[in-house]
Amino acid sequence: MAKKTIRDIELKGRKVLIRVDFNVPLKDGKISDENRIVAALPTINYVLEHGGKAILFSHLGRIKEEKDLEKNSLEIVAKRLSEHLKQNVLFINETRGPKLESAINGLKDGEILMFENTRFEDLNGKKESKNDPELGKYWASLGDVFVNDAFGTAHRAHASNVGISSNIGVTVAGFLLEKEINFIGGTLENPERPFVAILGGAKVSDKIEVIKNLLKVADKVLIGGGMAYTFFKAMGYEIGTSLLEADKVDLAKELLEIAQGKILLGDDVITAKAFDPESEKNVRSIDSIPEDEMGMDIGPRTVEKFESIIKDAKTVVWNGPLGVFEFPRFAEGTRSIAQALTEIKDHATTIIGGGDSAAAVIQFGLDQGFTHISTGGGASLEYLEGKLLPGIECVDNK
Ligand SMILES: Nc1ncnc2c1ncn2[C@@H]1O[C@H](COP(=O)(O)OP(=O)(O)O)[C@@H](O)[C@H]1O
Numbered sequence: 001m002a003k004k005t006i007r008d009i010e011l012k013g014r015k016v017l018i019r020v021d022f023n024v025p026l027k028d029g030k031i032s033d034e035n036r037i038v039a040a041l042p043t044i045n046y047v048l049e050h051g052g053k054a055i056l057f058s059h060l061g062r063i064k065e066e067k068d069l070e071k072n073s074l075e076i077v078a079k080r081l082s083e084h085l086k087q088n089v090l091f092i093n094e095t096r097g098p099k100l101e102s103a104i105n106g107l108k109d110g111e112i113l114m115f116e117n118t119r120f121e122d123l124n125g126k127k128e129s130k131n132d133p134e135l136g137k138y139w140a141s142l143g144d145v146f147v148n149d150a151f152g153t154a155h156r157a158h159a160s161n162v163g164i165s166s167n168i169g170v171t172v173a174g175f176l177l178e179k180e181i182n183f184i185g186g187t188l189e190n191p192e193r194p195f196v197a198i199l200g201g202a203k204v205s206d207k208i209e210v211i212k213n214l215l216k217v218a219d220k221v222l223i224g225g226g227m228a229y230t231f232f233k234a235m236g237y238e239i240g241t242s243l244l245e246a247d248k249v250d251l252a253k254e255l256l257e258i259a260q261g262k263i264l265l266g267d268d269v270i271t272a273k274a275f276d277p278e279s280e281k282n283v284r285s286i287d288s289i290p291e292d293e294m295g296m297d298i299g300p301r302t303v304e305k306f307e308s309i310i311k312d313a314k315t316v317v318w319n320g321p322l323g324v325f326e327f328p329r330f331a332e333g334t335r336s337i338a339q340a341l342t343e344i345k346d347h348a349t350t351i352i353g354g355g356d357s358a359a360a361v362i363q364f365g366l367d368q369g370f371t372h373i374s375t376g377g378g379a380s381l382e383y384l385e386g387k388l389l390p391g392i393e394c395v396d397n398k
């Protein structure tokens with residue numbers, strides 16, 4: 001079903017609520033990759049050029065306790081956005097209240113403000129992430145129309161997307177959401193085969209759930225990164241101090257059974273004694289990981305095994321780095337697989353998604369070698385599974 005977009009509505013003089021996904025990777029308190037900011041610029045510029053009063057908001061990280069607040073403030077993102085727009089972005093360090101309301105009422109046409117991390121509302125009762133009805137209603141009351149441009153968050157039904165949408169008369173898609181729907185939806189409706197999915201990263205408990213449905217659409221599912229160790233454990237291997245989701249081991253076993261050979265794991269890993277960029281690296285077969293070492297990357301035999309599958313693929317969707325690529329010593333597996341994908345670009349469709357995955361290929365200078373870099377990891381995987389995403393469903397139909 002075609003969705004309404006910002007082209008379909010009047011913006012001039014209106015208070016335009018814009019939900020973006022500015023959940024950018026941070027390193028030592030700095031933005032290490034700004035792909036998600038750049039990707040949102042067309043929508044923001046369009047609203048400003050058409051005389052809208054832009055009220056921007058996003059989540060950043062996951063907020064569980066008081067100490068998460070300071071390091072997840074959106075203030076540095078607002079500063080970076082100002083530089084891109086060459087226009088002041090007024091940052092309000094609150095998520096509700098009179099200061100925010102009077103700043104919004106003071107906006108002139110073509111001006112922009114951004115308010116604080118929507119997940120600061122998670123501190124007392126997960127109001128944002130549980131889509132607290134009062135919160136969605138309150139945020140909706142701050143604007144006249146709602147533009148959802150947060151594809152990366154489209155698989156979440158939170159107060160800042162679905163909650164606002166159900167309390168405001170008009171919800172439309174921004175250009176990024178529209179582009180992602182067209183591209184990913186179009187490619188995956190009838191993918192050219194072999195269709196290979198590659199999964200890695202650290203959000204194991206979230207993303208392991210998508211594999212069952214993924215097995216119905218993909219011909220092969222390659223698993224590396226932090227995701228692999230729960231599977232190695234399920235296969236009976238000792239995994240030392242590697243990332244493990246103990247309560248997902250049974251699910252991993254079940255997936256291996258139903259996959260009938262479609263799931264491929266590595267044969268070797270790169271380990272270290274500590275999660276540290278300087279830690280010495282060792283190549284270990286998966287049946288010989290010492291108890292005081294953790295898996296940090298896929299090993300050279302695994303790279304070869306994955307490359308041999310990739311070279312014949314016609315469609316590849318990849319989410320989740322295959323190792324701790326932020327530490328150069330443990331980036332080799334992710335880099336090699338990224339390189340292998342750039343080599344098939346001429347005859348295959350290659351999509352990489354997710355904040356960190358996109359950051360990795362941009363860091364390697366290989367981003368031009370992909371057909372599409374999606375801003376959503378979990379979102380593109382769930383889209384791929386055939387699920388209806390709440391952040392897309394809540395947008396008005398044409
Ligand atoms: N073996 C591993 N152990 C721990 N963390 C890992 C491992 N492999 C990859 N990672 C981490 O996974 C993180 C990204 O995971 P995730 O958020 O799921 O990806 P994306 O943002 O692309 O969706 C990276 O910060 C990376 O360091």
Ligand SMILES: O=C(OP(=O)(O)O)[C@H](O)COP(=O)(O)O
Pocket residue numbers: 021023061062152153156203353354355356375376377378379
């Ligand atoms: O970074 C995101 O997801 P991704 O890592 O799957 O791309 C989105 O901003 C969603 O964040 P969340 O997984 O904390 O809800």
